[in-house]
Amino acid sequence: MGADVVLLIVAAAVLGAIIGSFLGAALERLPEGRSVLTGRSACDSCGKALTPVELVPVLSWLVQRGVCRSCGAAIGWWQLGAEVGAALIAALAMALSVFPLAAMVLGWQLLLLALLDARHMWLPRPLTLLLAASGALFMTLWAMQGREPMILVEALIGGAFGFATLWLLGQGYERLRGREGLGGGDPPLLGAIGLWLGPLGVIHTLLVASLGGLAVAGVLHLRGRRIEADTALPLGTLLAAAAWPIFVWQGWF
Ligand SMILES: [Zn+2]
Numbered sequence: 001m002g003a004d005v006v007l008l009i010v011a012a013a014v015l016g017a018i019i020g021s022f023l024g025a026a027l028e029r030l031p032e033g034r035s036v037l038t039g040r041s042a043c044d045s046c047g048k049a050l051t052p053v054e055l056v057p058v059l060s061w062l063v064q065r066g067v068c069r070s071c072g073a074a075i076g077w078w079q080l081g082a083e084v085g086a087a088l089i090a091a092l093a094m095a096l097s098v099f100p101l102a103a104m105v106l107g108w109q110l111l112l113l114a115l116l117d118a119r120h121m122w123l124p125r126p127l128t129l130l131l132a133a134s135g136a137l138f139m140t141l142w143a144m145q146g147r148e149p150m151i152l153v154e155a156l157i158g159g160a161f162g163f164a165t166l167w168l169l170g171q172g173y174e175r176l177r178g179r180e181g182l183g184g185g186d187p188p189l190l191g192a193i194g195l196w197l198g199p200l201g202v203i204h205t206l207l208v209a210s211l212g213g214l215a216v217a218g219v220l221h222l223r224g225r226r227i228e229a230d231t232a233l234p235l236g237t238l239l240a241a242a243a244w245p246i247f248v249w250q251g252w253f
Pocket of ligand 1: 045
């Protein structure tokens with residue numbers, strides 16, 4: 001690996017951490033219906049304006065040990081998770097993906113959705129729409145550049161297939177059990193993922209997410225948590241976490 005490649009990966013990680021700082025703010029503010037456009041410019045608890053040093057992603061969290069220096073309010077692991085996660089996504093996209101920029105845009109959106117679903121069991125419709133729109137845009141550009149309209153056709157089939165699969169599963173479950181088994185945000189999420197990954201990618205995502213769900217349930221069981229049929233695991237988190245590596249992997253073929 002040449003020095004220029006390493007430099008690119010480091011630069012991507014820094015950009016990712018900055019994006020992650022915004023994702024962390026979004027994670028905190030979206031559920032409260034507050035604007036995220038201002039970024040993390042002030043403490044969410046006491047409103048103290050953050051100094052430039054306190055705005056440095058990851059490092060500021062570590063230096064402040066996850067609390068506001070003025071009021072002592074916890075900044076929370078979520079903020080650090082979003083910053084480190086977005087930096088990792090950017091570095092890995094730069095190092096491994098054939099489409100680094102697309103992989104970053106996809107990964108950052110999936111990260112925010114995954115964290116929102118894990119924390120609040122909530123997949124905001126505008127965010128899944130944005131994921132779908134950016135996927136359609138990327139596929140259109142790619143199809144035009146390679147003069148291969150089939151790329152776009154496959155993306156659209158993937159989108160419809162992803163949505164329909166989970167929607168039908170949800171309907172079937174409701175018929176059988178008489179209650180809702182899937183969150184209403186899951187079919188649109190897999191539909192948006194299908195636009196990015198195509199129909200085969202939807203199947204792979206479902207497989208990997210199911211295995212991931214079983215692994216998480218196994219770990220919870222080993223730690224003494226009782227798993228019942230209706231224990232809710234955030235399906236959106238599992239789908240998002242599965243979809244990103246599959247997108248990067250698909251690019252190699
Ligand atoms: Zn504060």
